[in-house]
Amino acid sequence: MKRAWGNNLNGGFWHVRDWSERYADKVVTAEEAILSIPAGRRILIGSGAAEPVSLVKAMVEKGAHLADNEVVHLLTLGPAPYVEPEHAERFRHIAFFIGANVRRAVQEGRADFMPVFLSEIPELIRNRRVRIDVALIQVSPPDAHGYVSLGVSVDIVRSAVDSATLVIAEVNPRMPRTHGDSFFHVSRFDKLVPVDAPLLEHRAEPLDEVARQIGQHIARLIPDGATLQTGIGKIPDAVMAQLGQHNDLGVHTEMFSDGVMRLVEAGVITGRRKTLLQGKVVTSFIMGSQELYEWAHEHPAIEMRPSNFTNDPGVIARNERMIAINGALAVDLTGQVASDTLGGHFFSGIGGQVDFIRGARRSLGGKPIIALPSTARGGTVSRIQTSLEPGTGVVTSRGDVHYVVTEYGVADLWGKNIRERALALINIAHPDFRADLLAAAKGRRFVLPDQVVPRARYPWTEERREQTRAGAELLIRPARITDERALQELMYGLSDDSCYRRFMMYKKTHPHEEMQDLVDLDYEQNMALVACMPGTEEIIGVVRYDVEPATRLADVAFVVRDDWQGKGVGTLLMRRIREAAVARGIPGFQADVLTTNKPMLDVFHESGLSVQATLEGNTYHLKMPFPEAQPVAPSRPTSRA
Structure with missing residues (x-):
């Protein structure tokens, strides 16, 4: 007879006589699970690579009884058929962060965007200011004690499972069992859907020369023993590729990809000099290759924590030499950072940028970094702008910004006046736009009337x-x-x-x-x-x-x-x-x-x-x-x- 202790909703422990029998009672098909969802409820879908694809498919194809349901989530890597116009009467999506699969729907007004700091979403869910009625997630198979792992996605999913009245989980043997705050007893779930499918992958883009140069500039700002926060994409990958000669780096981040795995395996990331959770690679979700997911399985150095921990600026600041690296769409000459809007349209989201910029700023020896290519649209538009376009939102304020990096160098804005900021940013703008930026800065009285344009690329x-x-x-x-x-x-x-x-x-x-x-x-x-x-x-x-x-x-x-x-x-x-x-x-x-x-x-x-x-x-x-x-x-x- 199997015996285990399970977690009840109030956080206490209770005795489960035979969890495997209870487990078997919960097993259903995806279609059967979807029938248990009432109409008019708010449904959270698991994040990133942990999106429960079979449940999403069944929800749209077999959920004819559903009406006026709201679907919420962070970035997901899989399909999002619920945002298509033909399903408008059944589903309305609310994006905490706008991914490519829902961007058009948000921009066309068929879905909504909620601007919110990632660190605060779990609290919003737990106090039911953002109510979650149903959680559709993906987990690992249970261990001998009846506990499953949230695997590669703890982020806001942990709070959703804690708060939802109906929790439905795909159980996938390919979901890695990760350590940290990632475990739930099977008794917490209402329906369990067995699946056996590879996790969704995020394939790295090939690095171009612009990304490589930005990576080189950022790598020079990172001291040995630093703790890193980085994201996903060409620039984070380029930074990781430049850190092979560094020593005893640590990681405290909202997410990581294959670059972290490679640096851990190379002995560059050890966490020995971390001042919080020494030796641990701390994150809330993982996205990358199948190799990465296999590597994360039962890895003792990986510490999965929810977003209210990983992204809390006060927690982040406890890591000395905290280096936060975040992207942007544009930066104006005063230092305002646009990251969630493009051309007056919502493009992505606030995410964890402000959380980590502020946390790194308060860290002893920390450096908050905003990184972006100097141009967009094939080199026809400068990302360093005199002022942000009408309709563009400011994600990170000019008072929070320290370092801005393009392929042309590093601008340190901390403690600088507007004239100094404008000159520093013009100096790292693409040369084709420097004269126009300087002329506009003179027109706004940002700089002196006789100020010259930087003549050449800084030889860093x-x-x-x-x-x-x-x-x-x-x-x-x-x-x-x-x-x-x-x-x-x-x-x-x-x-x-x-x-x-x-x-x-x-x-x-x-x-x-x-x-x-x-x-x-x-x-x-x-x-x-x-x-x-x-x-x-x-x-x-x-x-x-x-x-x-x-x-x-x-x-x-x-x-x-x-x-x-x-x-x-x-x-x-x-x-x-x-x-x-x-x-x-x-x-x-x-x-x-x-x-x-x-x-x-x-x-x-x-x-x-x-x-x-x-x-x-x-x-x-x-x-x-x-x-x-x-x-x-x-x-x-x-x-x-």
């Missing part, structure tokens, strides 16, 4: 983390148009002596025009590199070269903040600017240096280059050919300084 591959001889880690990277204010602060922070050595005069002001010229670069004939403390935009040193057309030698000069002088910053900047110049085919440097500027002279003489010097009054004119390049004929007599 030149970014390096380096250590000074004193052991300090610095980020050495190309200057960009958005560095104007930080460079201005550097200049105003110099002592009079440092200012005089750099400019050969005492400068009291460093106006916008001067600073804009310093960062207006083509990254070929003129290049500037800045030294920053990692994780900040505070600049402690800068070096720039400009190529002289007649000789092709590059005039080079640099300056380092007083409190960082003598610590090897100038040496690092010199080495990196030389590497950049050599890579661009420049034959050498030249510079004019005051005879009293011993620190700068030392940097040049200790650079490993042959320094040819001509004394002209109180100034040395230096010429430093690169040994890697063809020799340059001297333009004047030289002598060794």
Whole structure:
């Protein structure tokens, strides 16, 4: 005689004398199960890959008695015949998130969209503000104790099963048995429908170059030991493909696909450094390949939790170094993010974007990221927009946004004013649209009237983390148009002596025009590199070269903040600017240096280059050919300084 303990509706335990006999009593066909659904009720369908396809088919084909029933669900991967016009008198769909299978019906007004944070849907269901009368779901077969698993979909399904008055489940041996908050005793179900069919798959799209570049930019923002939230699609897949050299990553997400499986198998995702549920891959639903579903079966590292846990911003924030990666349809120049509407029509939904953006923002060391291609419609439309189109809803507010990433780079908007935000976003817009965006920004008084358009694509591959001889880690990277204010602060922070050595005069002001010229670069004939403390935009040193057309030698000069002088910053900047110049085919440097500027002279003489010097009054004119390049004929007599 089998004996087990079952869960009653009030959360207590009661003794089940023989659950297998009760199980057999509940087994029916899909058609028979559908006959038990009354008319005029609200029916929830299981999410994603766990959509109970046979029950959905029977509901539409055999549910002639149904009338005025509402059908609700998150994204589902299977068919949605209930939204077809011929079934309008029997079914009205309410989408918590608009998938491709119901999008047309919503846009044509034959179905409804409910804008809601994913984290809040379970609460809405449990307090019956969003009433669920019937739950149609899919589960694994029962174990020896009579418990089935919700498998790849716990999300809002858990609360629906807890709340519905009628629960009908397909029992599928191909549904993986997943751990976490995913178990129900068979006594909870009213009808059980045996099926044996592969779970619905989400097939990954081939990566294109735009997705790869976005993935590379995002990967550079992710430190070792970070905890990731990511979704499904080309950009999340591209990010995962770039993380093979990372260490001890963790996962706390609303969903994951095959990329997580591959990184777990490669030893990249270990969860060792997670600060919440260490070692666990935490999610609420899984969508991907059959291989992924088989891998998830009885996997002890997978922790399935409902959406009110995975998507609670307070819970998310308990993960230190939380990296939230979310897509968008468009971003305006103030930082407002459109994700659920396109061209004035509802397209997708709020989902978990705001939940994770806010959770990551509150996480110690966290980074909320919005990622999107720079263009749409075959490159004819910019996704970075002066303002969002009429009828477009804002999902993530400008106050919540930190990082925005396109294939052209990263814009960090946190703590930035509208002028700085507009410039940063124009800088990562597609070059074909930058001039128009800047002109519109000037018209709206977002930027200064003489603001220039970024001339070239930011060379992010030149970014390096380096250590000074004193052991300090610095980020050495190309200057960009958005560095104007930080460079201005550097200049105003110099002592009079440092200012005089750099400019050969005492400068009291460093106006916008001067600073804009310093960062207006083509990254070929003129290049500037800045030294920053990692994780900040505070600049402690800068070096720039400009190529002289007649000789092709590059005039080079640099300056380092007083409190960082003598610590090897100038040496690092010199080495990196030389590497950049050599890579661009420049034959050498030249510079004019005051005879009293011993620190700068030392940097040049200790650079490993042959320094040819001509004394002209109180100034040395230096010429430093690169040994890697063809020799340059001297333009004047030289002598060794």
